[in-house]
Each structure stands twice: as C-alpha cells, then as structure tokens.
Amino acid sequence: AQSVTQPDARVTVSEGASLQLRCKYSYSGTPYLFWYVQYPRQGLQLLLKYYSGDPVVQGVNGFEAEFIKSNSSFHLRKASVHWSDSAVYFCAVSVNYGNEKITFGAGTKLTIKP
Amino acid sequence: GALVYQYPRRTICKSGTSMRMECQAVGFQATSVAWYRQSPQKTFELIALSTVNSAIKYEQNFTQEKFPISHPNLSFSSMTVLNAYLEDRGLYLCGAREISNERLFFGHGTKLSVL
Numbered sequence: 001a002q003s004v005t006q007p008d009a010r011v012t013v014s015e016g017a018s019l020q021l022r023c024k025y026s027y028s029g030t031p032y033l034f035w036y037v038q039y040p041r042q043g044l045q046l047l048l049k050y051y052s053g054d055p056v057v058q059g060v061n062g063f064e065a066e067f068i069k070s071n072s073s074f075h076l077r078k079a080s081v082h083w084s085d086s087a088v089y090f091c092a093v094s095v096n097y098g099n100e101k102i103t104f105g106a107g108t109k110l111t112i113k114p
Numbered sequence: 115g116a117l118v119y120q121y122p123r124r125t126i127c128k129s130g131t132s133m134r135m136e137c138q139a140v141g142f143q144a145t146s147v148a149w150y151r152q153s154p155q156k157t158f159e160l161i162a163l164s165t166v167n168s169a170i171k172y173e174q175n176f177t178q179e180k181f182p183i184s185h186p187n188l189s190f191s192s193m194t195v196l197n198a199y200l201e202d203r204g205l206y207l208c209g210a211r212e213i214s215n216e217r218l219f220f221g222h223g224t225k226l227s228v229l
Contacts (some may be wrong), residue, residue: 036220042222042223043120043205043207043220043221043222043223044158044207044220044223045220046217046218046220049217051216090157090158100146100147100148100160100163100209100211100218101148101160101163102148102158102160102209102218103160104157104158105157106156106157107157
C-alpha cells in the first residue's frame with residue numbers, strides 16, 4: 001500500500017522568504033503525486049500534480065514541486081511567500097491515473113510572519 | 115468550468131441522530147464520487163468510492179450501515195452519517211471526477227459537529 005510522509009507538522013517563514021515543504025512517499029510503482037492546499041475554514045484546492053514527464057511541475061500562485069524518484073520525494077517550493085499563503089498543505093499520492101483513492105499526508109501548517 | 119458544491123456547509127446534530135449531506139457536480143458529469151473525512155487535527159481519510167452503475171466500495175473502518183451513500187445520477191451524490199457520535203465530527207469532503215478527466219474536483223466540504 002502507498003503512504004505519504006510530511007515530516008514537518010508546522011513551518012513558519014517570513015514574508016518574502018523562500019519556502020520548501022517536504023514530502024516523501026512510499027510506493028513501489030510509478031506514483032501520481034499531488035499537492036493540495038486548505039485555506040482556513042475551506043475545503044481542498046489543487047495546487048499542482050505530477051503524472052509523468054518533466055519532474056519539475058509548476059502550479060498556481062508561483063508554487064512548484066520536483067519529483068525525485070531516487071529519493072521518493074515531491075517537495076513543494078516557492079521562491080517568495082506572501083502572507084496569503086498561510087494555510088495547511090497536503091501532499092498526496094494516487095497509484096492509478098484518475099484513481100479517486102488518494103492517500104494524503106498529515107499536512108503541514110504554514111504560517112507566514114509579517 | 116467544473117465545480118462541486120456541497121451542502122450544508124456546516125451542521126450540528128445531537129449525539130445519536132443522523133445527518134445527510136449532499137454533493138452536486140456542476141459543469142461536468144460526475145461518473146465517480148469519493149467521500150473523504152477529515153477528523154479534527156487529522157488528515158483526510160477515504161470513506162468510500164462510488165461509481166455510477168457499480169457497487170459502492172467502502173474503505174476499512176467505514177461501512178454502508180454507518181455511512182449510506184446514494185449516487186443516483188451523474189450530477190448528484192449524498193451521504194448520511196447515521197447515529198452520529200463525537201468521533202464522527204469533522205469535515206466531510208466530496209470529490210467528483212468525470213471519466214474523461216483525470217482531475218478530481220473537491221467541494222468545500224460539510225463540517226459536522228456533534229453535541
């Protein structure tokens with residue numbers, strides 16, 4: 001079975017600083033990888049996804065993530081964060097194209113300091 | 115564009131009573147609907163996956179007797195939490211997908227509180 005580990009439950013960075021949120025997955029085959037964001041009192045929104053091809057994928061609002069197969073990682077990055085990026089970020093994996101059975105990580109709560 | 119609406123957004127029920135929540139797909143045909151729960155301070159767990167014209171598949175620890183789901187057409191699904199207790203509190207998310215599209219669209223969720 002697949003699993004996702006987000007080792008950092010909370011991350012705090014200053015506005016304008018760069019950001020990396022870590023994610024590692026466990027799956028023997030080729031995974032489909034996602035990052036979702038949950039803003040306060042809201043549901044989930046898709047930030048970006050990786051299915052195949054270029055291992056660096058671009059998402060909304062300046063986010064990107066890099067799939068490194070040798071490291072089983074899919075870290076999320078942003079060059080310069082904004083206060084509005086404060087939210088909980090979930091890394092997720094699915095094992096089949098279009099499979100709704102998505103396994104989520106525990107989430108990382110991001111706080112942006114002014 | 116494709117959207118998923120869930121209602122109610124928030125609801126409170128007394129312990130031991132039941133609560134029905136609905137999921138509406140707009141702008142696409144929801145051939146598959148997945149129901150997830152986010153319990154307080156936890157991540158999202160898949161409850162069940164419903165595909166039109168197929169049996170609903172429940173994950174371990176979730177049963178049809180506790181979380182009956184209806185998926186009568188390509189735009190609507192509902193799920194009921196029967197005999198709700200404190201451990202059923204949380205945010206219930208509906209994710210819907212069209213067969214020709216790999217993307218899963220989520221609604222804003224129904225937040226269930228149990229008194």
